[in-house]
Amino acid sequence: MRVKDATILIIDDDKDVLTAFQLLLKPLVKEVILENNPNNIPNQLKEKAFDVIFLDMNFNALVNTGNEGIFWLNKIKKMRPEAAVVLMTAYADIDIAIKSLKEGASDFIVKPWKNAKILEAVETVIKSKTKDKAPQTTTGDEFIIGESAEMADVFIKIKKLGPTDANVLILGENGTGKDLVARALHDHSNRSQKPFIKVDVGALTPSLFESELFGYKKGAFTDAREDREGRFVAANGGTLFLDEIGNITLEQQARLLSVLQNRQVTPLGSNEVIDLDIRLICATNVAPDDLADEGKFRKDLIYRINTVDISLPALRNRKSDLVLLAKHFAAQYSDKYNKSNLELEKDFISKLKNHEFPGNVRELQYVMERAVIMAEGSSLTAEDLVFSSIERSVTTSNESDSLNLDDVEKNTILKVLEKYKGNISKSAKELGITRAALYRRIEKYEI
Numbered sequence: 001m002r003v004k005d006a007t008i009l010i011i012d013d014d015k016d017v018l019t020a021f022q023l024l025l026k027p028l029v030k031e032v033i034l035e036n037n038p039n040n041i042p043n044q045l046k047e048k049a050f051d052v053i054f055l056d057m058n059f060n061a062l063v064n065t066g067n068e069g070i071f072w073l074n075k076i077k078k079m080r081p082e083a084a085v086v087l088m089t090a091y092a093d094i095d096i097a098i099k100s101l102k103e104g105a106s107d108f109i110v111k112p113w114k115n116a117k118i119l120e121a122v123e124t125v126i127k128s129k130t131k132d133k134a135p136q137t138t139t140g141d142e143f144i145i146g147e148s149a150e151m152a153d154v155f156i157k158i159k160k161l162g163p164t165d166a167n168v169l170i171l172g173e174n175g176t177g178k179d180l181v182a183r184a185l186h187d188h189s190n191r192s193q194k195p196f197i198k199v200d201v202g203a204l205t206p207s208l209f210e211s212e213l214f215g216y217k218k219g220a221f222t223d224a225r226e227d228r229e230g231r232f233v234a235a236n237g238g239t240l241f242l243d244e245i246g247n248i249t250l251e252q253q254a255r256l257l258s259v260l261q262n263r264q265v266t267p268l269g270s271n272e273v274i275d276l277d278i279r280l281i282c283a284t285n286v287a288p289d290d291l292a293d294e295g296k297f298r299k300d301l302i303y304r305i306n307t308v309d310i311s312l313p314a315l316r317n318r319k320s321d322l323v324l325l326a327k328h329f330a331a332q333y334s335d336k337y338n339k340s341n342l343e344l345e346k347d348f349i350s351k352l353k354n355h356e357f358p359g360n361v362r363e364l365q366y367v368m369e370r371a372v373i374m375a376e377g378s379s380l381t382a383e384d385l386v387f388s389s390i391e392r393s394v395t396t397s398n399e400s401d402s403l404n405l406d407d408v409e410k411n412t413i414l415k416v417l418e419k420y421k422g423n424i425s426k427s428a429k430e431l432g433i434t435r436a437a438l439y440r441r442i443e444k445y446e447i
């Protein structure tokens with residue numbers, strides 16, 4: 001469909017906004033309908049099919065929760081699922097706006113907006129409506145590969161959140177691409193020309209935590225032979241990426257919180273207070289449920305670092321990306337090792353799909369590098385695909401070709417052991433057998 005054939009509904013209780021929309025869109029589209037009372041939305045929808053609906057998030061100036069926008073969004077999607085809804089939001093409500101994308105909104109624009117942004121939103125949603133039925137092949141960032149619906153969601157968030165200064169918490173298992181996403185957020189921000197500083201806070205000892213992050217003055221402690229700038233100050237003007245944030249002690253959390261609250265840091269042994277202007281991105285492989293455990297993690301810190309979160313899906317939960325990524329790495333390593341671009345044979349792909357990839361994309365990357373190095377012929381066959389004992393193949397029983405009972409039992413045990421990271425008690429409980437019975441089977445199957 002073309003923009004000039006579009007029928008557009010604008011819902012906002014501010015008459016000036018409605019007039020501005022009308023002046024802008026009327027000459028460009030088929031019809032613009034204005035509505036200043038959200039309670040009339042059902043009637044409007046009964047009368048006409050709209051292609052695009054611009055919906056204000058807050059109608060009552062006194063209650064700025066944005067929930068009213070979500071309420072009306074749900075109503076519209078129920079009555080007219082085919083209509084593309086673009087939410088209009090204040091900057092402070094950006095996290096609610098992001099949530100609205102999950103609830104079915106097609107896009108959102110942040111107030112105050114430029115006319116170009118509105119036109120861009122109309123064009124984008126009309127374009128995506130036109131190719132709605134085509135398979136999704138979004139590759140949001142040049143280096144982040146993925147065409148699954150889960151990754152499309154991630155790309156939208158990178159694009160939307162990048163230019164804001166919102167604190168982002170990236171969640172995901174090891175090797176799912178948290179580093180890449182942090183970098184992409186920085187690259188999409190206005191700070192992209194400024195420093196991007198990464199600190200693996202989970203790996204810092206208690207004494208290093210302070211000196212590394214806050215810096216120190218010469219003589220502040222025995223080994224402080226000269227002044228050293230902390231990572232907070234190094235990131236000033238740019239982005240600070242704190243990785244493995246779920247692994248720091250409660251005491252370290254308190255120190256971090258006070259810096260983030262005050263937006264100031266004092267190097268060890270110094271009286272000088274340094275103002276900070278940083279965008280904070282944090283990442284963790286700790287599951288959200290565990291982060292909610294107040295014995296391990298301060299709620300106030302979680303709130304501060306997590307204006308919005310981005311969850312990266314495990315590779316085993318987005319099999320449609322698996323082959324795409326495997327081909328990408330095959331090409332990359334064929335190039336690196338001066339081999340002609342190695343194709344993936346069918347048996348290679350099916351072996352790949354039967355693996356659980358507990359190490360996610362990083363594991364796939366290693367496996368592909370090894371396969372390319374070992375390959376003899378002009379294509380990759382199942383024989384070239386070797387999972388090391390660390391990344392042991394955990395073939396799910398229902399995906400396995402074998403219906404042999406022993407194989408099924410062995411695979412189930414492997415899967416459960418993997419799930420509980422080798423914890424015998426928890427695994428035995430899940431399998432419904434005693435610890436001794438589990439040990440006997442581990443011995444029997446040489447696990």
Ligand SMILES: Nc1ncnc2c1ncn2[C@@H]1O[C@H](COP(=O)(O)OP(=O)(O)OP(=O)(O)O)[C@@H](O)[C@H]1O
Nearest residue numbers: 143144145146173174175176177178179180361362
């Ligand atoms: N979607 C993707 N497209 C291309 N490469 C990817 C993708 N996801 C991850 N990778 C690659 O996989 C490797 C691991 O990614 P990354 O270091 O970002 O993961 P991580 O979640 O930060 O891991 P960890 O929790 O262990 O730090 C990197 O080499 C990265 O380039």
